[in-house]
Amino acid sequence: MSxxxxxxxxxxxENGTVIDHIPSNAVFQVIRILKxxxxxxxxxxxxxxxxxxxxxxxxxxxxxxxxKPEEVNRIALxxxxxxxxxxxxxxxxxxxxxxxxxxxxxxxxxxxxxCISNHExxxxxxxxxxxxxxxxxxxxxxxxxxxxNMTFF
Amino acid sequence: MKNKSxxxxxxxxxxxxxEVLKVAEEFEKNPVQNILSNxxxxxxxxxxSTRTRLSFESAISRLGGKIVGFSEASNTSxxxxxxxxxxxxxxANYSDLIVMRNPLEGSARFxxxxxxxxxxxxxxxxxxxxxxxxLDLYSIKKTQNKLDNxxxxxxxxxxxxxTVHSLVIALCNYNTTFHLxxxxxxxxxxxxxxxxxEKNLKYYQxxxxxxxxxxxxxxxxxxxxxxxxxxxxxxxxxIKNYYILKNDMLENSKExxxxxxxxxxxxxxxxxxDKSPKAYYFQQALNGxxxxxxxxxxxLGLK
Numbered sequence: 001m002s003x004x005x006x007x008x009x010x011x012x013x014e015n016g017t018v019i020d021h022i023p024s025n026a027v028f029q030v031i032r033i034l035k036x037x038x039x040x041x042x043x044x045x046x047x048x049x050x051x052x053x054x055x056x057x058x059x060x061x062x063x064x065x066x067x068k069p070e071e072v073n074r075i076a077l078x079x080x081x082x083x084x085x086x087x088x089x090x091x092x093x094x095x096x097x098x099x100x101x102x103x104x105x106x107x108x109x110x111x112x113x114x115c116i117s118n119h120e121x122x123x124x125x126x127x128x129x130x131x132x133x134x135x136x137x138x139x140x141x142x143x144x145x146x147x148x149n150m151t152f153f
Numbered sequence: 154m155k156n157k158s159x160x161x162x163x164x165x166x167x168x169x170x171x172e173v174l175k176v177a178e179e180f181e182k183n184p185v186q187n188i189l190s191n192x193x194x195x196x197x198x199x200x201x202s203t204r205t206r207l208s209f210e211s212a213i214s215r216l217g218g219k220i221v222g223f224s225e226a227s228n229t230s231x232x233x234x235x236x237x238x239x240x241x242x243x244x245a246n247y248s249d250l251i252v253m254r255n256p257l258e259g260s261a262r263f264x265x266x267x268x269x270x271x272x273x274x275x276x277x278x279x280x281x282x283x284x285x286x287x288l289d290l291y292s293i294k295k296t297q298n299k300l301d302n303x304x305x306x307x308x309x310x311x312x313x314x315x316t317v318h319s320l321v322i323a324l325c326n327y328n329t330t331f332h333l334x335x336x337x338x339x340x341x342x343x344x345x346x347x348x349x350x351e352k353n354l355k356y357y358q359x360x361x362x363x364x365x366x367x368x369x370x371x372x373x374x375x376x377x378x379x380x381x382x383x384x385x386x387x388x389x390x391x392i393k394n395y396y397i398l399k400n401d402m403l404e405n406s407k408e409x410x411x412x413x414x415x416x417x418x419x420x421x422x423x424x425x426x427d428k429s430p431k432a433y434y435f436q437q438a439l440n441g442x443x444x445x446x447x448x449x450x451x452x453l454g455l456k
Contacts, residue, residue: 114278116259120237129347137344140259141280142161144344 010046016063018085019072024048026078027058029152033075033107034067041065054081069096074107076100077134078152100131108136111149115141155454158265158272162283162319167326174291176447176456177440184443188455189218195248196222197240198275199231199255204416204438205275205285209252212445221247238267245270250453271452279313279382285415286319288444289374292437296411297371300324306332306366308396309376309421311341316415317376318345325349331356332366336395338388339378362396368405373398375414375421375434399423403431413437 022030027047030036036043039062047058072084076098086094104126110117117124117140126136126145134147154169165173180186194213198206206224213220221244223229231240237255241264244251251268253261254275261274261281276282294300305324307317311333321331321341325348333341333356340358349356359366367373375398383389397420398412414422414434426432450456 112258114256114258116237116257116263116277119257120263122263138259140262141257141278142344143258143280144342 009049010044010059010061013061013063013087014090015088016065017067019060020083022058022079022082024056024058029078030075073099073101100128102128109151110138111145112141112143154451156271159283160261160265160274161281162286162323173287173447177291177443180443180446185215187217189216192218192249194218194220195244195251196220197253198224199226202254208441209445212442216446241268279315281319282315283319284445285316286323288441289320291440291444293372300327302328304330304370305372306370307374308334308362310339310378311335312339313379313382314376321345322348325352332370334359334362334366336392364405371409373412377419396421398426400425
């Protein structure tokens with residue numbers, strides 16, 4: 001019952017995607033990573049919502065849009081606990097948990113100030129060498145960017 | 154290997170690395186061959202170098218090739234603000250292969266992505282120096298008659314020393330036992346150590362260079378504490394005299410021990426050691442010519 005009321009703090013959508021269980025402080029990063037600012041469909045979002053599991057959470061609802069797994073996995077770095085729920089006629093038709101991808105491109109800056117990707121116009125790329133502790137190996141300078149020194153574009 | 158850039162030692166499989174060493178052996182027997190007479194090689198050194206640049210240029214000259222390039226960036230368009238992208242795209246028009254050293258890490262990988270001609274990384278910042286690695290492997294094989302199951306000690310700056318990083322990674326293919334001797338501040342980075350751990354190889358870390366290490370190893374790979382990698386000059390002064398290898402320290406060493414050093418040396422090997430039959434660093438530098446001859450001819454498809 002209370003779960004339902006909480007969901008309704010951000011109105012239900014008839015068709016589209018609900019991205020749930022986003023850490024409250026990551027909602028705007030998720031919006032940026034998924035490039036939702038440029039999206040023309042209706043988007044509803046809420047943050048600092050009560051969550052039984054995490055204490056506090058954010059949620060984003062995008063009308064008439066279904067994401068490909070590789071698109072949504074891009075948010076795994078900032079929202080590793082998020083789930084993606086596909087809605088059709090107000091019913092849940094599919095629910096998946098985001099997964100940290102094997103490769104990441106264009107989301108995180110290489111933390112090495114001496115890396116070419118911080119000096120020339122290069123689209124940076126990382127190999128995810130440790131999915132649990134989020135350690136990324138730069139394709140160019142081969143240095144490891146760890147979770148605590150990640151800066152997002 | 155034809156047209157295949159060499160950026161990181163792992164770009165070449167173990168078999169390909171061994172192929173380079175085999176061809177290098179042929180060049181050692183017969184170093185003057187006119188097989189590059191129709192080729193122009195660009196030698197772009199954005200950062201100072203003696204051995205790497207001169208041994209490349211010597212290798213090219215002994216094979217009859219022509220060289221275009223520069224040995225410092227200050228008299229090129231880089232000074233006018235030209236990007237590396239534009240420099241590479243321009244120079245690729247003038248040459249069949251680019252040899253590049255650049256202080257930015259990852260610059261060689263980037264160059265190889267945009268260049269229509271193959272690129273050989275002659276050092277990118279503190280990252281990789283694969284041709285040094287191949288000449289080190291060649292030197293180890295030549296002096297130990299094998300590459301497998303050796304005990305190799307690395308001494309000095311293991312944090313910033315790119316020759317160390319590349320050689321450690323390469324030796325992981327040969328069941329090496331690693332002895333890592335460095336001040337705490339200059340320990341081998343975890344990204345490199347990861348390679349040792351992945352292969353479940355043995356490694357030991359030390360802060361002192363003494364009889365706990367020297368009698369147990371087949372190769373003692375000394376390195377310079379690199380002044381240019383320190384932002385704090387006091388820190389450099391404190392660390393620079395940490396390890397100095399002297400003749401008396403070799404008393405209990407194995408007969409087959411060879412001392413290697415990528416050079417330049419500052420003071421970390423006493424010059425009296427040079428006379429020891431175990432000192433190998435100058436021959437090691439000479440081997441660089443044969444290995445680079447092998448690489449150039451394999452990448453250009455001439456061998």
